[in-house]
Amino acid sequence: MSSDVDISLTVNGERVARRVEARRHLIDFLRLDLGLMGSHTGCEHGVCGACTVRVDGRIVRGCLVLAASLDGGTVETIEGVSDSGEIRDLQEAFVARNACQCGYCTPAMLLTAADLLSSNPQPTRAEIREHLSGNYCRCTGYHAIVDAVETVAKQRGGRAGS
């Protein structure tokens, strides 16, 4: 038994292998070991949602996942989905609606919003608020964020319907 663990996983499409401390959570792994600073450390106990990333295609709290447990897994961060263009419309809407504000919660908000729209392409405002309810914005500018997500849902719906 060891407090160091060898892991090999895919991060934003690239294979990485590292030795990590067992207690290293995924966000420290991404930020400190891989230099991917887009995922933010907030409360570090699962409340604020600022550390939201994707593991094996599903959003998770990065601070509540041990890097050691992800051997063989797939991680996607805001850097990955930005480079791929997957959420470009959401990012543009966040800028247009001034939904970024201080920017600290933004990467996690975007990933959570993308998660909602993938399972529920035409959410109501109440459904948007519900899905984002685990992501805290301490600027408390939730209205602009909901506006941005709603805008993209309508845009995407319009495109699909045309």
Place this chain on the structure above:
Amino acid sequence: MKAPQFAYVRAASLAEVFSVWAAAGPEAKLLAGGQTLLATLAFRLSDPGTLVDISRVPELKGIAQVGDAVRVGALTTHAELGAHELIRRHVPLLAQAVPLIAHPAIRNRGTIGGSLAYADPAAELPACCVALEASIMARTAAGERRIPAAQFFTGLYTTALAPNELIAAIEFPLAKAGERSVVLELARRSGDYAMAGVVAKAKLAGSTLVDPSVVFFGVGDRPVSAERATAAVAGKIATPETIAAAQAALDADLDPPADLHGSPQMKRHLARVLLARALRRIAGTEEARAA
């Protein structure tokens, strides 16, 4: 804060779990979804020395119908539970409860076995298990035993599990024809632990409530069966008078401690409100109103 140092072992099978766990000593803990454990480690409320990662143990996974029950593997995540066809058809109360548990990112990782083993008195799934008369299938290296949910929760964060015994699965009886169930809670923010919550089920014979069961959460040190309130509605129609009688009887069922959310008096009030809403929902006299 950062978690304390610990050793980590990923077990590939149940046999390996038990051998590693026993060797690691009494402080060692099992890591399933980690949605509670990693937070307690970050607070340094826990210093387990060794974590045994059981999240890839195949024997603890899967949902299947076994006779007149649905057997849910302990590693089933909340998201999987809420979406599963067998659950939606045969144990619909659980599908109702899942959206109340934390947030999507946590539901993708947190497990039913973890929730029950942690036994938070404000959590939804323990109360659902009691109301549904589920069985906790507990496993040691020596074999499996069946613990009725009503006997599983023995106090605050405390269960009937013995040292080096884990939850392998939970068996839920199939919902009977005509059975209706509801879970309601009051929380300050969506996804927070409930200030108070209720799980209720009954069969509806015409308008009469048959075999009702009412279990509260967030108002005691474990799920609380409201025996007197239940007796007050059994075999009755959920008229305003019946509901008022059940609310009056409820006071003797509960002894809520004060907590961060409020006083015992406030919890009693919330419980009375929830009881009335739940009974009306089951009786079909409050179909559309949101809790």
